[in-house]
Amino acid sequence: MADPMRIRAQVAGDKATVRVLMAHDMETGTRKDGAGKIIPAWFIQEVTVTHNGKTVLTAEWGPGVSKNPFLQLVVKGAKIGDKIGVTWKDNKGGTRSDEATTS
């Protein structure tokens, strides 16, 4: 299974700034390995962010997003102790969900 994400969610006023790091190779499908063989494309395609269980953002990514992707967004109407969930799904069907509490 994929390694855990790091999610930091900090509340200021009624908004939470959410920063997410995801562990993923984000292979473009154009790189070659040591033996000259093409490394198949392997990248996160869909990202979903939830706030106390409700979906607040869906994003679609291509292989142009950097390895070990970073995402930052601002969730409205948030307070300390809220739950921020992040789920990603890659083009090979791999997926990972993590959750953090806002502070």
Place this chain on the structure above:
Amino acid sequence: MRMTKALSMIALACLASTSAWAQKTDIQKIEEYRAMLADGNPADLFEAKGEGLWKQKRGPKNASLEQCDLGKGPGVVKGVFIELPRYFADTKRVQDMESRLLTCMETLQGFNAAEIAKTPFGKGEQNNVTALAAFISAESKGMKFNLPQAHQEEKTFYEVGKRLFFQRAGSHDFSCASCHKDEKLRIRLQDLPKLTSNPGDGIGFAAWPAYRVSNGQLWTMQLRLNDCYRQQRFPYPGFASDATVALGVYLGVNAKGAVSTAPTIKR
């Protein structure tokens, strides 16, 4: 100095004010880029993984590493990184963080240290050593390097490391000193820290392990030295070999007083 002769043969007029100014703004632009990346360092991902591995029962002996002695007694993680490499009485060797982690993985968990040392970077248990190193180094963030030099072996390794630092060889006659003996030098756009004295907080020895944005890998000092030697056109230094540890002692002792910011983010 003999250098000055060669220098004087090559006129310096091209360092005219206009190009120097343009250069400065380019450097500022690069600084901006680096600042943009500082928040959200993927090294965090490795740290989290390493902390999990430290506590997880693994290996043939199904044990965690929580009893590992990294220099300040079994289980102490905080503040050990800034005193490594150091001499260990049980192995009767000077060891750096990676070398010592191998010892603990062998004695506590039953892994074969020599096998792991032979495993290429980025494969199998090597990945776990890297993650553990990220975790251990992070536990000394903000602390100043202060390698012990009381034991004779530690002093000897410093002297050996110094000789390795100045060793010119290979197809390009390079030594570590070719790039790292003076201040304010650059290779391409990369600042080169002077490593014969403390280059400053979070610079040089005090900046590794680091996440490399160019390849998305976390590099420990072992991997940093390995790739320096590759670019230096030297043959391959064994993982946790005495040469790499001695060089670590030389760089670490020179960095005395530098604040560790590891794991950092680098080009």
Place this chain on the structure above:
Amino acid sequence: MKKQFKITLSVLAAAALVAGCATGPSSADLDKLTASIVKASFRDQGIVKAAILDTDETNRACSAADVAGKPLDEKTAKALEAVNLKAVKWPTSGKFLGDWKAGEKIAQSGRGRTWTDSATAANGGNCYNCHAIDKKEISFGTIGPSLYNYGKLRGVTDPNSAAAKPIVEYTWGKLWNAKAYNACSNMPRAGHTGVLTESQIADIMALLLDPKSPVNQ
């Protein structure tokens, strides 16, 4: 690893015996210990053989001077420079300058002779790693002096002229074997060690000295 440690100890023990006190090993003992540690630590990988660390007198003398923190004495330096100058191979065709466009490509490339390089791919000159050259390239190093306007500043308007001959020859010699003019120069001996071919060096010569090269604009 165990074996290596024994080497360390035995050399140290011998050192202690010789010294007969607790002041630690002598400088010569440390040199010996370093040599044994180097031998035990480095191995062949790809095209790089461990034997390459058995280097020549020039490197040995300069490394020792660096460790001591003192430059080579004048006499030793002159002698080493003479040896290196004698080893310079001048262009067999008599043609010092090639194509500056090809030279720029070689100057840009930092490839070649590492254990991840292939033996057959063309080596790069690593020039921009240390020098500013074409003003358009902002990614340049500062370990060596800027080479922008290299030919122009030296008044080279016709590299084939008699007036230009001394600087043309010096530049060739410097590229071929930098240690011919400065025994402990940081610069690789590109021709001497076979990193660059004669025609590659001619192309870099053109980059530096051809009045049409962007370097001299």
Place this chain on the structure above:
Amino acid sequence: MQSRRQALKKTAIVTGLLASTGLFPGLAFAFSKDGFEAKTIQDAIKALGAGALVASKDVVLTAPDIAENGAVVPFAASTTLPGVKRLLILVEKNPAPLVALFNVSDSVEPAFTTRGKMGQSSDVYAVAIMADGRALFAKKEVKVTLGGCGG
């Protein structure tokens, strides 16, 4: 003290499961394959069903002037305009320009930061696709340099 890992409280829920429980109300979430495979910015915008590109000072792209390495280039896209449906980040000279697409909801600010790859120096676009189908953009040239020893 709470450890980093505990703080994550990993849940390891499969998205498929989430979807089947109806936790994605009203969000048709099919990957925009055509948009991401398009070879030009114009084709990508067209594949996403938006109109012609129009420059707008109300769309903001934050990106460095120079990227020390093309493997990781920080990008932020935002807009102050009401009625924005999607925010896109595109790199003109990448083989496939569309890097990322964010579906804006009322619960988030229309401002997102991520990091993308650039094969070479290029114009980078932030595009806001509005509810009425307009595609408003801001662009900036980002120079990619070669760092390190080049080996």
